[in-house]
Amino acid sequence: MKNLLTAALAALLCSCGGANYTITGRYELPPGDSVYLLASDNTVLAAGVVNADTTVSLQGTVTTPDLVFLANAKRTNHPAWLFLEPGKIRIEKYDPAFGYVVCGTPLNDRKKAFDEAMYAFGDKLRKGSPGQSLQAILAEMNALYTRTVDANLDNVFGAWVFNSYEFQNIKDNPEKVKARLAQFTPGIQAHPMLKKSQDASQATARSAVGQPYTDFSCKNAAGETIALSSLTGPGRWVLLDFWATWCTPCMNEVPHLKKAYETFHAKGFEIYGVSLDTDLTRWENTIGEQGMNWINVAQKKGGGFDPTALYAVSSIPANFLISPEGKIVAKNLRGEHLEEKLAEVLK
Incomplete structure (x- = not known):
């Protein structure tokens, strides 16, 4: 965690009051098309034009890292999801297995490593693994979720892994969800992703067999x-x-x-x-x-x-x-x- 914070702070200080992040790389849109950097609620954070060689280059200032995405005006292309944080963010390539590969900053490097591990598990599930049962492979995957969240309780990458993966294993148990969320730092606990998990867990409890229905x-x-x-x-x-x-x-x-x-x-x-x-x-x-x-x-x-x-x-x-x-x-x-x-x- 210390290295993560140090890297982010260094990038912020080096910006000297100007842009503290850049996003560069190849994005699969025709040259001349507009490309937008969007928050999860579709708020436009930055915009640019695809270069003749289909690369993009965006820059700006970010204070709180968050999960965002690149898309065209009509949102009809494959979005490039990335963690917006101080530093030089690079779009490496598009991979059909898990979308655009993004790296160059601490959170994006962690997501890249996590995606690669998840792809390896997917390969095991598709092809089988000698000497390993399906239950054993799934247990390994669940252990990966837990380790990853444990190591990232103070950042939005950890919130994303919890919301997208670990939460699915405990969503029917509101007390477990509440206890896990309490382990995140206060600033991350307030993130909309974790609020969404909390709300979903409470809704699961409300709509369980034996509960009164909710009118609408x-x-x-x-x-x-x-x-x-x-x-x-x-x-x-x-x-x-x-x-x-x-x-x-x-x-x-x-x-x-x-x-x-x-x-x-x-x-x-x-x-x-x-x-x-x-x-x-x-x-x-x-x-x-x-x-x-x-x-x-x-x-x-x-x-x-x-x-x-x-x-x-x-x-x-x-x-x-x-x-x-x-x-x-x-x-x-x-x-x-x-x-x-x-x-x-x-x-």
């Missing part, structure tokens, strides 16, 4: 606001279903949802489908074409509100079965398991 509202295709609570209550079993038309596994579930709805709707079964589609025309057409005759609302019609955060939904399809008493009694019922559960509770 979104709009349907006609623009009408419909609350989840408008479907719940005595005699009603409600499936809260997160899906999207572009999600193949979600669309594979539609026949099962239709069968369950047709079989059990008269007995009090309801579906509150929340689409994550951005193409609302496609969403509306799919509802009609597939005969999805239950309540359908769209996240995009929620005015910026994100219901997935309430239920810690990180992938779809995802669903939650809510009892007449307002409790979550099951999660992620797929295929015939949904019908089996409904047959059990709606005898």
Whole structure:
């Protein structure tokens, strides 16, 4: 940690009041195209033009290191993620395995080494490793996460490794998450990445089986606001279903949802489908074409509100079965398991 801070301080002092970071290297955009350095919230931090040899050169001043990315104006190319910190940051190359390889400063060098280690583990998982079981390889990976976070509790690289990797192993245990976050230095604890992990862990606890459901509202295709609570209550079993038309596994579930709805709707079964589609025309057409005759609302019609955060939904399809008493009694019922559960509770 001392070397990291010393290097950052030296770079800052050498800047003599001017730019204290530079970003150079080859970026895969046509010469003359604009390239932007963006914060995670898409705030533009710097901008430049791709040179004739497809290299870029940006410079500026940074006081607090953070994870940022390079992209074109429409964000349609592969982003180059990097840690913005004082020093000479170099984009080495684009690697299909883990994107742009960035180095030259302490945090970026650490990320490069971590990515290389992760690629080696991925290679083991794909090809197998003589004398090593799958469980042993995964245990090694988890040990890498822990060692890396332990060594970087005072910087944003450690926060990134925790949020992207280690958190996935403990997210269902809010107390473990809280204890781990407390090990970071106060300044890093306040970083949005760690706040996101804390919020996700709390949402996981709130949406666990046995917990009361959390109400929210979104709009349907006609623009009408419909609350989840408008479907719940005595005699009603409600499936809260997160899906999207572009999600193949979600669309594979539609026949099962239709069968369950047709079989059990008269007995009090309801579906509150929340689409994550951005193409609302496609969403509306799919509802009609597939005969999805239950309540359908769209996240995009929620005015910026994100219901997935309430239920810690990180992938779809995802669903939650809510009892007449307002409790979550099951999660992620797929295929015939949904019908089996409904047959059990709606005898």
